Amino acid sequence: METLYLLIPLSVVLVFLIGAVFWWGISHGQFDDLERPGKQILDDDDRPAGPR
Amino acid sequence: MSGTSSPASASLPNPIEIGAGSRADPRCDLCGLPLPLGVDIRVPYVGKTLRYCCHGCLALAQLRPQSIGAQDAAGETPPAIADPWATFDDPARQQGWVVHANAHRAEVALVVAGVHCAACVATIKSRIRALDGVHDIDVQLPGDRARLAWDPARQRLGAILEAIAKLGYRAAPVDALAAAATRKQEARRALFRLFVAGFAMMQVMMYAIPAYVTDDGIAAEHAVLLRWASLVLSLPVVLYSALPFFAGAWRDLRNGRPGMDVPVALGIGTAFAASAWATWVGHGEVYFDSVTMFVFFLLASRYFELRARQSASGAAEALARQQPEIAVRLVNEGAEHGARAQTVPVAALRVGDCVVVKPGEVVPVDGRVVRGHATLSESLLTGEAAPVARSEGAPVLAGSTLYAAEPGGRLLVAVEATGEETRLGEMVRLLDRALLDKPRLALIADRVAVWFAGGLLLLAALTAVVWSLIDPSRIIAVTVAVLVVSCPCALSLATPSALAAATGVLARRGLLVLRGRALETLARATHLVFDKTGTLTSGKIALQRVVALRDTPVQRCTEIAAALEAGTQHPAGQAIRRAAMPAVAADNVVRTPGLGVDGWVAGRRYRLGQPAFAAELHGKPAPSSFAEVRSDHTLVALADTEGWVALFVLADSLRPGARELVSDLQSLGIEVLLLSGDRPGTAHYWAAQLGIDTVEGGASPLRKREAIQDLQRKGAVVVMVGDGANDTAALGVAHASIAVGGGARLAQQGADMVWLGDDLGHLDWAIHKARQAMRIIRQNLWWAFGYNMTAIPLAVTGLIGPWIAGLGMSMSSLLVVLNALRLLRDRGETHQASRTVASPVPRDELAGNNT
CATH class of the missing domain: 3.40.1110.10 (Calcium-transporting ATPase, cytoplasmic domain N)
Structure with a gap:
């Protein structure tokens, strides 16, 4: 059972890590619009490919 | 403005950076106000970066030659202004959002951040109305909008805004762009708060389970470890996720008007503090699982409410959102090669400018087609899905989506109106006003909600005193349970959401509800009176x-x-x-x-x-x-x-869907009448075509009015459908009125609702929707009543612990919010398809009659 002393603090650290990843996602607009980007592939886009 | 000299079709470097990061306490370089959180407008200027609090300031700054308008001219930075609120009194700044009715009455639409509940609304209303020179202020609960009417000769706008700020709310004139940026930031923050609470809750539950499932308890040293881990994970939940509750409670207390945030914050605070103390000293009960769960579910219901409000519930919001924030302006559009394109905020456009719209984009302004022809969808404005064609010189409306344009796949539009001046802006303004005019049920809910929180606090205090006599060891558990168990959400949250959702769905189909009360009347309607001209018929005679x-x-x-x-x-x-x-x-x-x-x-x-x-x-x-x-x-x-x-x-010809509408209405038990100013023969002909039994032809406006009053004396709830122009008298006496064929003068028609589309068949769907809205509001109110009557006594007597109380309250609020959001579901598509198929029938018959 000594392993609990490692695993439980580890789980706490993990929660904070995942929280940080999620924070990055939110602040980069990953969750701003959950509908449109999925449909974007269906839009006509006649502009030439390449750097915009 | 650092516009480039490339042709319009090339992509343009945006001179305005709208980013997310912000430094501590920056101020607007024009008006000197602190920059609102989440608003970040920067413009590079002679080697440094100027920042503005809103796009109104940015637009103003660009107009001033000595500021960033001429980038290469070395000018002075605008001087800092001593009183930041005084800038709102500047007539130049007021232009565009302040409407002067006369010398003693001016109106402005405001965004008030931080309004959560009916108590907030009551606070702002009572304090601001008491100010000298303020005629009226109306605050709308979902949507944070307010409309202020004041006497500019007696009171300064800046002073009123300052007074609102002193109450703890942030008020600013509506600026679509700044509002959009704030909304986005608000949604992001709410999502992260929810995530932190949710993830921490899962983990804390995991730590709590061993103690629940083992019979003889777990080893003491492991219990201590789990408690400390729970404490560490609960900290961010209480200190970050629950922050809005604490902030709201603090503001309520300062204003001396307790809202629902006070008991919630008190419950969270007490439970957490007691648990942290128990962890520190090593004995006693801990409630970390209850605290995190409570915060999570409460945030979840608020998040749903926020999402709904932002996506579709507020019809005005949905419309306003449709307005693009950035437009591409063409400078020197006369010369094909000398033409330069600039990306500018829509707020900076002036009448006479020429803007470029590409297919798939939304037209940012009201204007006229300069060259070529285009196909556009005006579904947002009229509810009609079929695209319309516009050629050179024809008007295009802000909010319509461009499908295709010739030549060159670009549409050039000469600006005639921007912002609130556009038809879309007018619709938004009218809808804003409509939400302030609440149905009777909502008014009752408002009144009860204000007293609810205060009563609950008293009850909690009383419970604590009584339990200190019965069993002092359970004081905290029972008091926390009482604080968190009650759920006034049906009052403060779900009723306004239901109203907003219903208005939103109706607006998307082309029925603008201009007075909130009309929704209730529409639901109760027993008689529907049509005026022939332009209502049942297409009007294209x-x-x-x-x-x-x-x-x-x-x-x-x-x-x-x-x-x-x-x-x-x-x-x-x-x-x-x-x-x-x-x-x-x-x-x-x-x-x-x-x-x-x-x-x-x-x-x-x-x-x-x-x-x-x-x-x-x-x-x-x-x-x-x-x-x-x-x-x-x-x-x-x-x-x-x-x-x-x-x-x-x-x-004339029948409107599409008119015949089905009449039969549908009759099957709904609504009596349909036709009161026409036309010859009796004509009126009877159309009535026979439509299956209307009660007809009166040759009716003068006065006669129509009398006929409606007769019906009303017999107890009928009369909804009048007219074309607005020559029916004003009759529209006025009816319980509710619908003007068909909006025309150019939405606001002047004096009708309670405006039908913008062409297909009358949606009207019975609208009645269905109105009935559903009223049903849902009633359901929510009964649920709130039943739930609180059961749960509060259980909590006071100590029969349910804090975690069940928290769960019950959160589930109850989720339930009422989700119930209200059912209104957003729009199952009318098949209905609409059947109309489209059915509509040619009357037309064919009519063609036969004409020959």
């Missing part, structure tokens, strides 16, 4: 035949009639005008609504209109040819002082 009754040639008769009808909005008049070129002019024209026109053409007095009206001029009996006219045709007679001159025969 055309001149079928002209019968000259004297030696005057037909051509001349039509010219005289067209001159008399010049400038009329009446469909019959417009049809006559379309048939002739205006060769002569009429003087002394007097219009009698519902009857006709009287006027002088070429030195002779004429009357044009209903035969009875025209006959008053000469008193001769109607010639036999009048009786030969088919009853489905409208008859307009032209007469002078000597006798009859000519007879105009006009024919």
